[in-house]
Amino acid sequence: MKKFLRWPLWIVGLLLLIHFEGVGQSTVITGRVVAASDNAPLPGVTVAVRGDNRGTVTDVDGKYSITAQPSDVLVFSFIGMETQEITVGNQSTVDVALAESSQSLQEIVVVGYGEQKKTNLTGAVSSVDTKVLESRPIADAARGLQGTTPGLNIVIPSGEIGSDPLIRIRGQFGSISGGASPLILLDNVEIPSLQLVNPDDIESISVLKDAASASIYGAKAAFGVILITTKKGAHTEGVKVTYSGNASFQNISKKMEMAGVDGMEYVVNAFERVGSTAVGALGWYVTRDSWERAVEWQEKWGDKVKATDPMVFGRDWYVDENNRKTGVRVYDPYEFMIREWAPTQTHNLAISGLSGKTNYNIGLGFLDQTSIVKPAKKDDFQRYNGSVQIGTEVNKWLKVNAGTLYSKRIKSFPFANPNFTTDPWLYVYRWGPTFPWGSEDGHPLRSPAFEMANANTATMQHNYASLNGGLLVTPVKNWTIKFDFTHANQDYLYELPGTRFTAKNTWATFASEKYDENGQRVYVDETGAVVAAGAPGAIPAYEFELIDYTGSPGAGPDHISRSASNAQWNTINLHTTYDLSLDDVHNFKFMAGMNRVGYRTAFHQATITALSDITNPQFRLATGTQTVDGNEYWDAQLGFFGRINYNFNEKYLLEANLRYDGTSKFPKHLWWRWFPSFSAGWRVSQEPWMDWASSTLDEFKIRASWGSIGDQSVPNSLYIPTMSGGFNSWLLGGSKLYQFGTPVAVSSSVTWQDITTLDIGADIRLFNGALGASFDWFRRDTENMIVPQEGIPPTYGTGAPRSNFGSLRTKGFEIQLDYSHSFDNGLQLNFVATFADAVTKITKYGTTKSIDSWYVGKTYGEIWGYETDRLYQAGDFVYEDGELVQVQSEDGFTVNQLADPNAATQGYLQSGNFYFGPGDVKFKDLNGDGVINPGNRLIDDHGDLKVIGNSTPRYEYGFRTGASFKGFDLNVFLQGVGKREIWGSGFLAIPGFNIYDGAMPQAIAGDFWREDRTDAFYPRPYDMGGANTGLNMQVQSRYLLNMAYLRFKNITLGYTIPGAVTERIDLNKVRFYVSLENFFTFDKLGGLPIDPEEVPGYSLFHESNYGLGRTGVGVPTFKSASVGVQLSF
């Protein structure tokens, strides 16, 4: 937007030139002024002699000439740039590179259906410095925006390439029903994903955070708006070509340390505790004997056998007397699964220009990203972008513009499992360390890596294209009418080609006896070498059977499935603006308009089983069962809106908005609603009585806003007792029974949710623009929140009907600080820091006092649990003949007798054959009643429970610093979350989650309680049997996962070749850089292989229950190192 300004200012500069003409003597100094950021020539820069009224402006090539004396100081100034002063001396040529000032008072900010001078803004609008998207190895703009803007919360839930990050504005939570996602608009048109935008095409990004600034967009903007404008073409005559390219290399961002023999030790301890002698899954057993032999194996073979060497019977595994397969060699999944330094490349080419009255912009982009999944034949993501924007002045009062945007995204991945709640990644973290990987006798073994390697490649392809056209009419001066129509179309093709696998079946519950080609039983010794049957130490050999099978876990027949969906948006925007200024002090801006969006989507899906050729899965080459499905959905919104801006002498600022909004989501009598909003600002620094501060204080503004928006981000079936149809699994007459289900319980009175935001903010700028601060406090109320009717017992027989029974309130604040400084020697420094926090509380929800319900006063995300005291030690208990003594506790449970008769007992928390003993967790008796229990789980009767944490990200911060000197630039960008806790789930977070499966992080396996390790962090082993809570793992303070983190998002070091050199080869600018993305992360997870940004159960493939909802089981997050180049001419 700064560049946007240069063109009219150039004219202003020319006027100045005329004014100054005819003054001056001495030598003629010539030179060229360029922008330090991209070496592009800067036309219109004022070049003046200090203390004199002589001056000139640069021409379209950035060149100037001025007469000056050697003692004169030339002052180069340009709006949006740092002013530079240079003493002439004996130079005759003075070339200058001007740096952009980080903040400028004159900055223009894009707002809803218009633009506004930043100084005149009254709402909570952040404009994002799009420089943060440059020279970073990121796949999309959303990843680049993380941490840049206070109150814009972006979470990257997994390392799955091609996936969308989760984006929220002001808090994670908007309402219990419906979404909280912001509206993402590209040139005022909603887009389905930020992925489809080429970051290089972006001209500006504004984040509209409060209702007053967002309400002009109506109901879809209830949770904020991200407003993106694209580059429309140059503003100076000529053609400009820019190219940027980047090659990056990705690697796992956090060590994946899974347990080896220590994990077996945990398992042995756990099963021996309950009197078992072996446990195992898929026939792979762990016994005390196998653990001891595994330890020996480590000593004997650990450094001789390479990780990927074939498995050998007799040495690496054996079959015990109970016919149980027992492994003694431990495997590290990392060796098989992680591809180190996987390459990614991006190329962007842009051509923009102005030719007479026509300007244009052509953008081309290509991204090819490879994942760090090692075994996959193909696991990558490609994006192709093309855009053309063209505009021309037809005559004095009419401008027309048209454009098109195309984006193709293709994600390819190995289709190893038809069911993404359990894909190979789950098994990587699930099966214990002796579960084999690799091969045996030249054949691959069934394993997650094998399946990934041999799966056919599935593809998700999005083809998005939009066409837009519009016109801008200026009937009279200060009155414009703008009309735009956009048709957008997205096709989504999802192809899942199954396969059959051929591998040695390690999943069989048995092993096959091994015979040689003569039919003789093979015997081996303990090194696995074949020996004669009678040889000393000879044991009969076993092997795995080579089988054909289909997708794990055995249920997916080989098939091909393809779904195609089409979505279409037709968007019309029409608005008119009239500027009116009375006596130069009363400034009005009137705007009115309408917006209409129609959306329709349909999909169909077809599947056929039994592939004739598994290497070429085709519908016409398959012979099995065919199934089809399809669906169709539509909705529409229509809104009429108006806005009045008034300012008095740019000192007192007022704005009022009104929108009349209709949505198809509700029954007819509830279609339409009015939504008003108001905001005001006071530029205190403009007051005459503030003159005393004018030398340091550039700007001080206080603003406040209030607004209300209706939310319609709910299903369009809420008020209708729908009955879903579908085939069930009961067969009759050779086909599945079709059923329509039980009608959903509905409330007929359901209506809009109301989102009301109050925002108070202040902006301050000091020291000639060098230091700035911005602060916002807000309160967002979700009223008439659609929630399940409170207090309906399970005897109702279904979930309670949902209606507008609840309310919640989010309060928070955002701070942004920036500072920049240029030293006389040319060193430039700048800092930007952001900080934001938000807390959501329930303000209305029936009368419930249950801590498990939405009781009034509940903080969203709060976690109730016990406060852990410590681990019990042997001395805490009473013994008789060396055995624990069991007694009846005060509250009627059989417990191990405690040595301290006054100590609280924990019988309530026991179950089955588990009795708290040495090494188990001791909780604090918070209510002092001598027993540990949760009371009735009510807020006035919660026993020993208390709030121990909160799963909402709190204290989100970002910090950027940049320095440039003599062509070198260095940028460092840090981002983090100050506080967040979750109670984990699954093998990676819960010790002893399922000892039958056997895998666990080394962090647990190396630090559990033993009689000889009483200071351990984790308790004495026990099998949780697949439960995430209970027994030792009651939700509690000690094992709550601390998800706070600090991440070095990006470190970039660049060098720009001096303009004098590049000019010789006809280039404006050449910059090289190296960049590290996500390279260092600091967290408090104590070595658990869990990424702190992780959202358990969320993935591109399954938005809930992915990996059975277990923490940390998806594709690992990655970091990258890259080199890049930027050219322009």
Next chain:
Amino acid sequence: MKKVLILLFPVLLLTGCEDFLDRPPLTQMNDITYWTTENNVRVFANGFYSNYFVGYNNTWGVAYAPLRGYLFADDFASTGKQLSFETQAPESRQGTSESIDMLPTYAGPTWNFAWVRKANIFLDRIEKMKGTYLDEEAYNHWSAVARFFRGYEYSRLVSVFGDVPYFGHDVGDDELDELYKDRDDRTTVMNQVYEDFKYVLENMRLSDGDAQYLNRYIAAGFISRFMLFEGTWQKYHLGDNTHASKFLELAVEAGDLVIESGKWSFGSAFRTLFGSESLAGHPEVLMYRAYDAGLGVTHHIASYSNRNETQPTAANLDLARSFICADGQPYKLSGLPNADKEDIQTMAATRDSRFEATFWDEPQIPAATLLYATKFIDREGVTYQGTTPPPRYGSNTNTNDAPIMRLAEVVLNWIEAKAELATLGGPAVTQADLDASVNAIRSRPLDDVASDKGLVQTAPLDLGAIPDDPDRDGDVLPLLWEIRRERRMEFVFEHSRLLDIKRWKKLEYMDGDLNPDILRGPWVDFPAEKAAGRIDWLVEAKEGILKVEKENGTIVTYDGDNAADMVGYYIPENISNRDPVLDRMYLAPIGNSQISAYIDKGYTLTQTTGW
């Protein structure tokens, strides 16, 4: 003028706004418009089938599936400590979704009223359709279908929880007093169920087109099951002989309907009931659940009978001993040669042919007791030991059909109800009654495999010569003892055993201190097994672990030198008794948080007695 035209252009695009917003859901039916044809009624009824006619369940599901879902009874033993009843009330025990949840230690549903609601809504909509969309005959049938499912659900809930709140209509979200009412007395509830079932037996169609659609005969089979349960519960737990007779008489009436129809007979071998790829037309099966790999509807129950999969909970000595010998006598009274020998091979040769049809006839390592069940797979499926079997015998891709209701259950419910009624002043059981039930079952033909092994049909039960089993529980009359035995042999691993010992008030059978046979496997001769190349456990790793019990009760532990002495009843590894079996364990507690939720709202929900 041009300006005006250009401005008019967008305005023209914006006409017709009202219709623009009229976009209701396109692909869902709704309750307001759905109930207009009998076919729609049928399609709604289809939604009950997977829940109530579970068979072998689906994919890896084990709820209500034989062999995998019903492993908690006095029939089974595992290594280590035996699975116990819960020792304290759970934190939460509720559900509101239509899923087929099962509490394995109660063989029934959790605290879930979703199916009650579904049945009540169904009944309500059928009432509203009467006369307009449904003629009288159709109304009678479909209202009987809805009442059948409601009765089925309440029978299950009562079997788990005893007293439960009864809702005879779809309760609205505004009727809080009704929703929050405390439990109703079980007899009150079961009297309502009785009314539903009476209505079913009078009004449901005898045939509803395809024989697999619910009809009066199929319903009668289930009614005999639930009425027998409640009748005997009333007798043994509550001593309420009036209600006991009432319910038992309905069980007999339901049984009469099926038996007297003459539509079904015992014309096919026992194993065909479970291992057949298709049960269509099977002479003994009133209803079955079909499986088809092509349609993606498969199960995994056969896999757990394929001799590769382990059976960590397996049949114990007590169950094996209960099988009657082929001469119709308990093993202690039998005159057959070797009838007193209790190794698996001999028992398979001397006991009722169902022993051989239920178990593999040699000790098998994958079974915790070495007695391996092969009941739910055909004769071919057991031949793949040590290799990967074809999909229909492995993984969760099994396709053998599951019997849902079969004649044997009807006649065994019927004869037991009759025998119980005889103790309550009803007519005595006649030989004809026995011939129509126990003896009819024993007259099943044997398949070739059994015949080739020399097995014969078991001698009929003669009313004049009821065996006086020395092992008989003294509380039980000899005739009832034999009827209960027949049930036990017939239904091993199926739905009935835990519910049977509960209704008979014989849960103490599950206490290994009182009934040590449940903690033992059959007689095994380990040196002979080693010599035969089957099980070699006379190895170092088994020292101190391998144990057998001699007939005199002494326990021999393998020590490396006493191989020759390792002959006796097999003691599963590390076995120990379950926690004490207490009276309160007949009925399930509800969750603490459900009780708290009632307190939260000022209501009371009473915890199950004893919890």
